Amino acid sequence: MVCKEDTMKCIGNAAVHIPQEWYQPGDVLIGGMASHSLYLFPKIEFHQHPSEEIFDIPFVVTKFYQHILTLAFAVNELNENPQILPNITLGFHIHDSFTNAKMTYRTTLDLLFKSHTFVPNYKCGIQNNLIGVIGGLDFDTSSLMAGILSIYKIPQLSYGSFQSTVSDGTHSPSFYHMVPNDDVLYLGIVELLQHFGWKWIGLITQDDDAGQNFLKVLESKLSLNGICSAFTETVPKIHRYTSMADIFNNYLNDIPLLLESKANAVVIYGESLSIRRLASIILRRALNSLTDFSDFSMEKHATGKVWITTAQIDFTLTTFLRIFSMQTFDGAISFTIHTKEILRFQLFLQLLNPLRTKGDGFITDFWEQAFDCFIPNSDQPTDVSESCSGKQKLESLPAPFFEMSMTGHSYSIYNAVYALAHALHAMYSSWSKHRVIEDEGRQAPWNVEPWQLHSWLQRISFNNSAEEEIRFNEHGELVSGFDMTNLVTFPNNSYVRVQVGSLDLQAPPGKKLTIKEDRIQWHRHLTQVPPQSLCNDNCQPGSSRKRKEGEKFCCYDCTLCPEGMISDQKDMDYCVSCTEGHYPNMVQDQCIPKVVIFLSFEEPLGITLVFLALFFSLITALVLGIFIKQRDTPIVKANNRSLTYVLLISLLLCFLCSLLFIGQPKPITCFLRQPAFGIIFSTAVSSVLAKTITVVVAFMASKPGNIFRKWMGKTLAHSIVFSCSLVQIGICAVWLSTSPPFPDLDMHSLSGEITVECNEGSAVMFYYVLGYMGLLAIVSFSVAFLARKLPDSFNEAKFITFSMLVFCSVWLSFVPTYLSTRGKYMVAVEIFSILASSAGLLGCIFSPKCYTIVLRPDLNKREQLIRKYKI
CATH class of the missing domain: 2.10.50 (Tumor Necrosis Factor Receptor, subunit A; domain 2)
Structure with a gap:
């Protein structure tokens, strides 16, 4: 095996040159694993050597180049800071995972051993004092790295956000999260949907364990909070292709329900690749519907939906999607990793030049694909039509391709570098108190083992340059929160992210999410703001x-x-x-x-009834006065003066007792009015009955030798009145002693009114009183009807018959009318019945007599009586 110092690679028979790395030497090294490029690996079909099938030019995710630059910026900033690790130089070694499992394993081992032959525990070339590794961006990359780094207990600080429920199976003490776990995002999403009343939503996830777990947990929480998913779509991960046609057919995977659904709110979970695939779907739909390419405009195909993205997703495009309009995602709401601007970072980006940067193996591919130019070098021809001048500026790139402001992932990387540096500084500071410094006063950092940093990392706490506290909890997760941002796009395909809220993990349940709704800018194609996302319109109150x-x-x-x-x-x-x-x-x-009502003296109905009661009382008193004044006349004497007085006084009291029914019911009025009415009316009807029986007995006694002669006189009449009234008095006494009437509120009879009424206490006793009066009236009517043709000039039987007919008609009508009315009108019906029946008795019985006494005094003589009798 041969080691080449210029590339820091170990080349073997099966080695393939991978240029994406950046090495900067130092006393201690911080490793980095970026997700900068994407190589397309075909399926292995054994038709040719596998290494020859790798596409040599990677697809660069230009936006993620900021992650690499942030790590380099943080290391250089620490080296310039005399307060942290004085006399010690930090270095870094950054590799690319290529978003591929095989390459992640390869570059992780290369980071540890500088070997492509996979010889464990063998270090080739310069001794590497690696103290920690920062990466990766997604769960798969982080877990693959953790499988190797945990063996050597090397601290791994992941800057990507993923669910703790998924990571628990691969969690190790060497693993640290630079962002909170995603579990709290479920609550944030639910609170966001509830805040805007979105109950019919779409869900898009990537097809992996994290995506399936997201659907399982979130849908159960949505259901508990009255929210449904209109559709659920998964985006497959694409790692292998057989041809370029296969690349596009898979990459532009269509989701048919997405754009046609009534769900205006769509939650997207996954990696940033999910956004690029979604953009591809929308772009493909626009191109398929195109008839004239010159008339192409993405603005015409804007969906007008509210996209809700989770913390792992960033709005990024590749060079294949340059014609895609970011205005499609205008108004998107994102839960993003918390970030703050770092001083001098933008200046660092502005000074970046590919022609002057040394050691950066990522910048060439980035610059060429970002600016669509070519950087000449000794290995390639220089007669290219458009070469990179180095004068291109990063700030000229649209935000989907590169952002000048520090993103959430970059902020996590920045804090991760400082966390390792502060932990190392704390460890060295502790050692300096117990150890003699050798070698001209310098400590020997190469004697530090990575596993020694864990105890310091677990309890580290410091303020970064943005004056924010950085510390880990007991699970190795950064104690922080999430920002909620709103995507505001511009015609030049750039955008800005406006913070419109935050997700605070320390806040109580129900208050973790704060939203500044007035700062949200919605998609310009929405006809209603805030938009609705419902299966059907809301059911309105009522x-x-x-x-x-x-x-x-x-x-x-x-x-x-x-x-x-x-x-x-x-x-x-x-x-x-x-x-x-x-x-x-x-x-x-x-x-x-409800309005409280009762039959009052002030209302027109009450005034009318009071007037009638007083009017008939006055008439009755006038009639009584006439009869008293004419008490010695034949017509008065012939009709039993004492019964006449009792009847008139009873009628007078009947008219007056009706006044007890008017006005707000009081305990005394409720106690008195029905019994008083029953007793007085019974006395009046008893008097009528006594007068009728007296007429019959008088006619029968006029015949010689008749047995009724001994019943003649006042005794019979008084006995009838007294005995009949006594029965009614007994009924009322039992009523008042057992269940007396009392004031009550009727809240149910009338929908909008509360009736203040007298509860009769015992309805049975009330109808006993009415029934007994009815019995007396029927008996009086029957006797009067039989005696109506008796030959007597002053015979009252015919008038009593009419009066009882009126009386019975009134009270027979009273019962159904009383039962069918509600509220104060029940009282009015009873008062009217009292007045009508009393007036009937007064009119039918006494009007003929008053006519004779007042207008025809010539008929009120004894001679007239005898003459008519003889006739």
């Missing part, structure tokens, strides 16, 4: 969701709330009833307080 059979729960119909129920938010699963004292408004989206 309706509830009804699930569609056979579809996901995010797809539903909207049904109006049933009567008496409301929904006060969008997309409620069910309607709810209002609390007591409230009722739904017209559109059933909120509850409003």
